[in-house]
Amino acid sequence: MLRALGQWLDQHLWALPIFIFSLVEIGFIAGHLVSDEAFLLASLKVESRKEIYSSLTGSSSGLLGFALAAVAIMAAFGRRTGNTDDDRRRENTLAEARVGISKILLATSFLLMVILVTATLAIGIDDQKFGSFLITSVITSAATASIIGLMVSCAGLALSLTERSRQN
Numbered sequence: 699m700l701r702a703l704g705q706w707l708d709q710h711l712w713a714l715p716i717f718i719f720s721l722v723e724i725g726f727i728a729g730h731l732v733s734d735e736a737f738l739l740a741s742l743k744v745e746s747r748k749e750i751y752s753s754l755t756g757s758s759s760g761l762l763g764f765a766l767a768a769v770a771i772m773a774a775f776g777r778r779t780g781n782t783d784d785d786r787r788r789e790n791t792l793a794e795a796r797v798g799i800s801k802i803l804l805a806t807s808f809l810l811m812v813i814l815v816t817a818t819l820a821i822g823i824d825d826q827k828f829g830s831f832l833i834t835s836v837i838t839s840a841a842t843a844s845i846i847g848l849m850v851s852c853a854g855l856a857l858s859l860t861e862r863s864r865q866n
Contacts, residue, residue, distance in 0.1 A: 711854075712801035715809055715847035719839045726835040738838055740829030747820070747829050754817040754837065761848070762810040765803045768855070772800045792858060799854045806847030809840045816840070 707714055729737070739747055775796055779786075820833045 711798055711850065712805045714802065714850060715805045715843040718846050719809060719843035722839040722842050723835055726831075726839060730831055730835070736828040736831075736834075738834050740831055740834040742829065744825055744827070747824060751817040751820045751824070754841075755814055755821070758810045758813040758817065758844075761844070762807055762814060765807045765810060765848070765851075768851075769800045769803045769807070772796045772803075772855075788861075792861060795854065795858045795861075799851050799858065802847055802851045802854070806844050806851060809844045809847065812840045813837055813844065 707717065735741075739750060742750070775793075779789075816833055816836050820830070820837070824830050824833050
């Protein structure tokens with residue numbers, strides 16, 4: 699079962715950030731059911747939470763812009779014409795890799811947008827003594843998944859560029 703899931707994720711790498719988000723969120727829900735105490739952002743004072751939410755809106759919007767710009771740049775790369783069948787096959791492989799990287803960047807962008815919207819709403823509505831579990835868990839889960847998505851897509855981009863430079 700785990701091997702099949704791993705193989706599916708390998709073929710659909712864009713789902714990795716969504717999968718990580720789901721796992722972390724399920725973990726937070728399970729922890730919340732076991733212990734009803736406030737955790738992470740929810741345990742902070744209102745002023746501190748609002749400062750963090752404000753910082754998260756700026757950080758997530760900056761990273762969202764970076765991720766979408768990277769997708770636009772990747773879309774602008776075209777296939778090079780190859781002289782041999784081997785060159786054409788290698789260029790097709792690189793083009794598929796760029797599409798895969800773009801997909802994971804789009805999934806990561808979605809999660810960054812979730813952070814941006816949730817943190818923006820939290821600035822206005824999360825003003826109780828203890829913060830909202832829902833807001834805290836969604837922001838933390840999306841942040842964790844976004845970091846992993848950005849790391850994987852950057853690694854894929856680095857490998858793609860390395861392969862491209864080897865051809866020259």
